[in-house]
Amino acid sequence: MDKRVRVLLVGAAFSADLHIDGYSRCKELAEIVAICDKDTSKIRPLAERYGFTGYKVYDNYDKAIEEADCDVVDICLPNFLHHDVAVKAFKRGRHVICEKPLATTVEDAKEMVEAAARAGKKLYYAEDWIFAPAINKPLEIINEGAIGKPLYIRARECHSGSHSPFAQTIKYCGGGCMVHLGIHPVGFMLALKENKWTELVAMTSGGGEKNLVHKKMEGEDWSACIIKFADGTQALLEANYVTRGGMEDMIDIYGTEGCMHINLTFSSPITCYSIPGISYTVEKAEVTTGWSSPAVDEKFNLGYVNEIRHFMECCLKNEDARIGLRGIDGLEALKVVNLIYKSAREGVKVVNSELRGYARL
Ligand SMILES: NC(=O)c1ccc[n+]([C@@H]2O[C@H](COP(=O)([O-])OP(=O)(O)OC[C@H]3O[C@@H](n4cnc5c(N)ncnc54)[C@H](O)[C@@H]3O)[C@@H](O)[C@H]2O)c1
Incomplete structure (x- = not known):
């Protein structure tokens, strides 16, 4: 083109x-x-x-x-x-x-x-997580061998609830916080491990009256999944709508020779104390008075800006996007989220039958 x-x-x-x-x-x-x-x-x-x-x-x-x-x-x-x-x-x-x-x-x-x-x-x-600079830099550090072989990763996206009325109804959104927020850590881990997950177990708050806070929401407001990958790495992936104080996007990586902690949303170099409050600090912060860390170029740092540039470059060349950003990656992330729901609903461990060749169970 x-x-x-x-x-x-x-x-x-x-x-x-x-x-x-x-x-x-x-x-x-x-x-x-x-x-x-x-x-x-x-x-x-x-x-x-x-x-x-x-x-x-x-x-x-x-x-x-x-x-x-x-x-x-x-x-x-x-x-x-x-x-x-x-x-x-x-x-x-x-x-x-x-x-x-x-x-x-x-x-x-x-x-x-x-x-x-x-x-x-x-x-x-x-x-967007795939383009967040604060995720890509740690991946470079891992590739240098600086923390040895990653063994265990903990990743979560959490905040106090979606602004969208459609997020209240499963028919309109496909689930609760795991499909809305957890799909970011799920998509990130799948991209990192080339979709080669082997087994998972999960729990959720269950939705409606069983929820911790959002009793009128059909989907769950708390969920967590333990997932294993073909190379033996384990991850704990979490999403919830019970987190006050702004959106938490956090990743912890534990390796044989070290560890790393990534805080995507509260890593601003600014610390501000304001009595009247600031017009905006970070996504989903309920109040902006007192001490806060107003985000600097939040959309760039959460990955959206380079994500769009990547898609435009791919369109111009009529090429697929990078791993994690192709339609099949979105499909795999949604499959995993739905298996998280199955595991939680039925109280079962789910094994990835499409990946038996890789499984080390
Ligand atoms: N990547 C991220 O971090 C991120 C963040 C927020 C939302 N999202 C996703 O983006 C999508 C949209 O979410 P949102 O928060 O922008 O939703 P929203 O509810 O804020 O906005 C949706 C818009 O769609 C319009 N709309 C609804 N039905 C329509 C129709 N039939 N025809 C034309 N317009 C219609 C509405 O008027 C509204 O302006 C969702 O899939 C959500 O999961 C992604």
Whole structure:
């Protein structure tokens, strides 16, 4: 493709803001030709914030997919709409970028992967952790051998609850905090271990009345999984909606010769004490008064900016994304999340039957 990638952005709210910041930082590679949201009042303020003009506005994604002269459709809609938009975009011969989770069910996610293959187009899975500088630097340190062979990894994403009304209902989102938040540590570990997991056991709070805090939410508000990989590495992956004080994205890595602790969300070089409070400190912080560590370029540090650049470079070359960011990686992450739910529901250990050759159980 000897030109810039033409993007149709579908959705103009929270995650669209994360993506459009990325597009604004690679304007030499990408242009936004159309933005669609059923609430069109959100579109102009979003585009203006990042200096985009000259895009078409749509309130209906069927029409947008049909009419917009684009190369890629970027899906920033609630989870239950990912499948429909992606399948329609592939039918129209477009590449697709899809926010996490890939879909609400494994069946829908499989259909998305198959639809991409049928169309000869790429499905890009937007797992931002893979581009977080504070994750990539530790991986370089591990590759140097500085902490020996990693044996055990603990990773979690936690906060006090999703802002999205769709996150309350399993039909609309596919589960609770594990599918919404835990899919980041799950996706990161799977990418690190090339999807070669062997067995897992899990517990969740169970959803509804059984939840620790969010009794009206159908999905669980606390969940944890112990998972083993083919090379013998073990991991404890956690997600919860009971964490106050801002989003926690944390990883601990224990190796034969050392260990490392990564704090993605509270690693700001700034420490501030404010009596009236600051307009913004970190994602999901309830209050900003008193002592805080306001994030510096949060979207870059959480990986969104380089994720979008990577997808644009892949689109231009008609190439698959890196491991962890392909449609099949989104599918595998969703499969694992659903097996976490199965393990928790049935009280069983789940063995990866597709990987018997690798298993060292
Ligand atoms: N990678 C991350 O860290 C991250 C963070 C937040 C959200 N997400 C994902 O991004 C996706 C969107 O989440 P969000 O937080 O932006 O949701 P949101 O609820 O803030 O916004 C969704 C937008 O979609 C629009 N919409 C809903 N139905 C529509 C339809 N039929 N046609 C057109 N527009 C429609 C709504 O008007 C709204 O503007 C979800 O899949 C979520 O899991 C990812």
